[in-house]
Amino acid sequence: MKHLVEKRLAQVQRALSDHDLDYMFLSISPDLFYLTGYSSFVSERLHLLVIPPEGRPTLVFPDFEKGIVEHLADWIDVVGWLETEDPVAFVRATLASGDRDRPIRVAISDHTRAVFLLRLQAALPQARFSLASEVLAPMRRVKDEVELRLLKEAQGRAVQALQQLVELPFAGRTEQRVAADLRRFCADRGLEEGFGVQLGAGANGAQAHLPPSDRVIQRGEPVMIDFWAAYEGYYCDCSRTLHVGPPPPEFQEIYAIMREANHAALAAVRPGASCQSIDRAARQVIDEAGYGEHFFHRLGHGIGIEIHEEPYLVEGNEMHLEPGMTFTNEPGIYLPGRFGCRIEDVVAVTATGGVSLTDYTHDIVEVE
Amino acid sequence: MKHLVEKRLAQVQRALSDHDLDYMFLSISPDLFYLTGYSSFVSERLHLLVIPPEGRPTLVFPDFEKGIVEHLADWIDVVGWLETEDPVAFVRATLASGDRDRPIRVAISDHTRAVFLLRLQAALPQARFSLASEVLAPMRRVKDEVELRLLKEAQGRAVQALQQLVELPFAGRTEQRVAADLRRFCADRGLEEGFGVQLGAGANGAQAHLPPSDRVIQRGEPVMIDFWAAYEGYYCDCSRTLHVGPPPPEFQEIYAIMREANHAALAAVRPGASCQSIDRAARQVIDEAGYGEHFFHRLGHGIGIEIHEEPYLVEGNEMHLEPGMTFTNEPGIYLPGRFGCRIEDVVAVTATGGVSLTDYTHDIVEVE
Numbered sequence: 001m002k003h004l005v006e007k008r009l010a011q012v013q014r015a016l017s018d019h020d021l022d023y024m025f026l027s028i029s030p031d032l033f034y035l036t037g038y039s040s041f042v043s044e045r046l047h048l049l050v051i052p053p054e055g056r057p058t059l060v061f062p063d064f065e066k067g068i069v070e071h072l073a074d075w076i077d078v079v080g081w082l083e084t085e086d087p088v089a090f091v092r093a094t095l096a097s098g099d100r101d102r103p104i105r106v107a108i109s110d111h112t113r114a115v116f117l118l119r120l121q122a123a124l125p126q127a128r129f130s131l132a133s134e135v136l137a138p139m140r141r142v143k144d145e146v147e148l149r150l151l152k153e154a155q156g157r158a159v160q161a162l163q164q165l166v167e168l169p170f171a172g173r174t175e176q177r178v179a180a181d182l183r184r185f186c187a188d189r190g191l192e193e194g195f196g197v198q199l200g201a202g203a204n205g206a207q208a209h210l211p212p213s214d215r216v217i218q219r220g221e222p223v224m225i226d227f228w229a230a231y232e233g234y235y236c237d238c239s240r241t242l243h244v245g246p247p248p249p250e251f252q253e254i255y256a257i258m259r260e261a262n263h264a265a266l267a268a269v270r271p272g273a274s275c276q277s278i279d280r281a282a283r284q285v286i287d288e289a290g291y292g293e294h295f296f297h298r299l300g301h302g303i304g305i306e307i308h309e310e311p312y313l314v315e316g317n318e319m320h321l322e323p324g325m326t327f328t329n330e331p332g333i334y335l336p337g338r339f340g341c342r343i344e345d346v347v348a349v350t351a352t353g354g355v356s357l358t359d360y361t362h363d364i365v366e367v368e
Numbered sequence: 369m370k371h372l373v374e375k376r377l378a379q380v381q382r383a384l385s386d387h388d389l390d391y392m393f394l395s396i397s398p399d400l401f402y403l404t405g406y407s408s409f410v411s412e413r414l415h416l417l418v419i420p421p422e423g424r425p426t427l428v429f430p431d432f433e434k435g436i437v438e439h440l441a442d443w444i445d446v447v448g449w450l451e452t453e454d455p456v457a458f459v460r461a462t463l464a465s466g467d468r469d470r471p472i473r474v475a476i477s478d479h480t481r482a483v484f485l486l487r488l489q490a491a492l493p494q495a496r497f498s499l500a501s502e503v504l505a506p507m508r509r510v511k512d513e514v515e516l517r518l519l520k521e522a523q524g525r526a527v528q529a530l531q532q533l534v535e536l537p538f539a540g541r542t543e544q545r546v547a548a549d550l551r552r553f554c555a556d557r558g559l560e561e562g563f564g565v566q567l568g569a570g571a572n573g574a575q576a577h578l579p580p581s582d583r584v585i586q587r588g589e590p591v592m593i594d595f596w597a598a599y600e601g602y603y604c605d606c607s608r609t610l611h612v613g614p615p616p617p618e619f620q621e622i623y624a625i626m627r628e629a630n631h632a633a634l635a636a637v638r639p640g641a642s643c644q645s646i647d648r649a650a651r652q653v654i655d656e657a658g659y660g661e662h663f664f665h666r667l668g669h670g671i672g673i674e675i676h677e678e679p680y681l682v683e684g685n686e687m688h689l690e691p692g693m694t695f696t697n698e699p700g701i702y703l704p705g706r707f708g709c710r711i712e713d714v715v716a717v718t719a720t721g722g723v724s725l726t727d728y729t730h731d732i733v734e735v736e
Contacts, residue, residue, distance in 0.1 A: 037572075041564060041577075043675075043676050044676050059587075062576065062732075063664070064664045064665045065577045066574075067575035067578055068577065068579075081665075081684070082664075083665055083666045084682065098582075107483065108482050108486075110482055110483035111481050111482070112481070112482075113478060113479050113480070113481070113482070114389055114476050114477065114478055114479070114480040114481070114482065114485045114497075114499070115478035115479070115499055115501070117482045117486075118485075118497060118498070118499060129482075129486060130486070131482070131483055131486060133483070134696050167578075183555075183560075184555075187551075187552075192551075193700055205436035207433075207436070208432075209409075209432065209433045209435075209436065210409075210435055210436065211436075212569040233535075242627060251487070264577060296431070296432045296450075296451075296491045298451045307411075308411050308412050312412075314451055314452065315451070315452050316452050320430055352667065364573070364679045
């Protein structure tokens with residue numbers, strides 16, 4: 001970890017100079033976790049890592065949590081504020097004295113709460129704020145081997161949880177009840193932090209983003225499931241559409257189109273391809289089958305220490321894929337009032353193409 | 369719900385006029401949940417409720433989630449943006465045409481991410497932003513009867529989970545293992561969202577905010593537990609310090625001081641008392657016993673739809689208590705390298721004093 005923190009900090013400090021930035025401010029966020037492994041409960045108490053282009057960064061944090069930050073002392077100065085003190089004054093004090101009045105440029109973590117940003121803007125009226133993601137997203141969106149291994153492990157555990165779920169009866173139980181089982185099966189496999197699930201039977205599945213309801217699942221209905229959680233900080237994200245009992249021909253037909261779109265997208269993945277070209281590859285299949293208006297969301301999103309991060313696979317995004325990028329491939333077709341279907345895999349870009357990290361059948365899984 | 373939304377919206381709109389504000393902007397946040405019952409997954413996709421001082425508010429949201437916002441249409445206009453569109457342009461378009469260029473004052477939810485605030489500031493350079501909490505916190509910090517009932521229910525469920533936990537053996541198991549059991553017992557009682565736990569045995573308990581470790585708990589050690597989660601949107605928050613086997617006299621002595629501080633704080637609660645006076649009541653007991661430096665955090669925090677919210681019980685806060693306010697009463701004494709102890713109850717201010725909503729013994733609970 002120490003080696004990795006040093007490497008990433010050095011990379012950020014070089015990038016600050018390149019971007020003509022005077023400081024980066026990171027509150028508790030995926031960005032801070034990425035750089036230092038440090039994470040804590042996001043609350044009204046400010047934790048802020050102040051990174052200058054050169055020299056040691058300083059972490060301003062609630063003093064009574066010093067036991068949690070001790071291990072950072074090798075490469076970061078730590079400054080604790082007491083419960084009755086103003087943390088923003090400590091942030092200002094960490095700046096080089098010449099920087100407290102001259103115009104400076106500060107990149108701040110995208111997730112920082114408005115309450116902190118407005119206070120920092122008031123305390124540093126000469127600072128011009130921009131987003132830390134301009135510097136960090138290019139680093140974070142290309143995963144190293146350790147990260148790829150963790151992402152593969154997370155997807156593998158998600159698949160195991162799903163395999164356990166499909167052994168249970170669906171008909172006669174509520175969406176919420178089935179979702180609760182899935183949550184438990186995930187937790188049993190270390191997929192607990194950041195857990196979320198969408199699970200819709202029949203017409204509920206036609207709403208791409210609907211939380212599980214108290215509606216009782218019926219035999220003869222498709223059930224669309226999408227769930228996610230972090231394993232050791234790295235997210236799984238998986239969707240499958242099951243069928244309670246034998247699937248009728250019409251569902252099979254729609255499902256086959258959606259599956260073909262998923263395959264077309266994967267086949268289009270290669271270094272140098274644009275993000276929008278992957279979205280288009282899937283969309284073209286669905287458009288040509290006459291269901292274009294029913295695929296109303298982007299194809300996918302990058303995934304790593306956040307469930308959604310760069311790169312986004314969406315029309316208009318001309319970013320080029322690079323080996324080590326990871327994202328979801330999740331085309332869907334949603335027929336209002338009837339049903340929806342989606343397959344979602346996590347894909348990694350390799351030196352020559354794309355590989356799915358989600359090892360679970362694309363056939364319709366029939367459940368009881 | 370409809371009646372409540374209308375009432376709270378009307379109250380906010382009156383307050384906007386009183387505060388000379390032109391708009392309130394609420395992203396997915398406890399504030400938005402409080403006003404509308406609307407909640408969703410916080411992500412890179414902007415959801416923003418734009419509230420003018422008069423007339424109907426507008427919710428700008430990702431169009432493909434329309435199924436989730438349909439039920440709001442009675443009192444809110446909804447405007448969906450497509451995946452390839454810029455949501456900030458939609459926010460700008462919702463403003464009265466005269467307001468797109470003249471100086472305006474906008475209160476924004478404290479939790480809104482910097483990524484959205486910076487984009488809104490760029491799109492509306494004539495807007496001066498302040499915090500929505502200036503308007504909403506005075507509403508949110510006084511709970512109505514429904515909220516008090518939910519808070520009492522949440523504390524009751526937390527106590528049940530703790531009662532189940534203390535029946536299990538502690539000695540010989542890791543902190544993480546015991547914490548995982550507690551998480552499960554909470555989940556079994558609907559305490560799942562926002563779950564968190566600190567659990568430290570022996571010297572680990574001397575760090576007020578330490579996540580559970582893989583250290584094996586020993587017979588003869590105190591174990592400090594603090595856990596929280598939301599039940600139907602309202603938080604429980606409970607700390608107790610147990611002892612594995614019979615507690616030795618020195619632990620009993622420290623524990624008794626801390627308990628007396630908790631009781632002194634509760635006894636000081638009444639409408640009109642200042643927040644800092646409650647903190648002082650507890651602190652005085654610990655100071656006089658000679659352990660003042662070992663009680664290094666504030667006495668407590670408000671609790672409701674957030675785990676931490678106003679009012680904060682801390683030196684320097686002169687806010688006066690009112691009936692219906694709810695907060696934690698959690699003095700602690702932490703002896704570095706040895707152990708820590710804390711009791712945390714949730715307290716509600718009544719017409720004449722304070723009442724604990726946490727019905728669990730203040731005696732040392734001996735576990736195996």
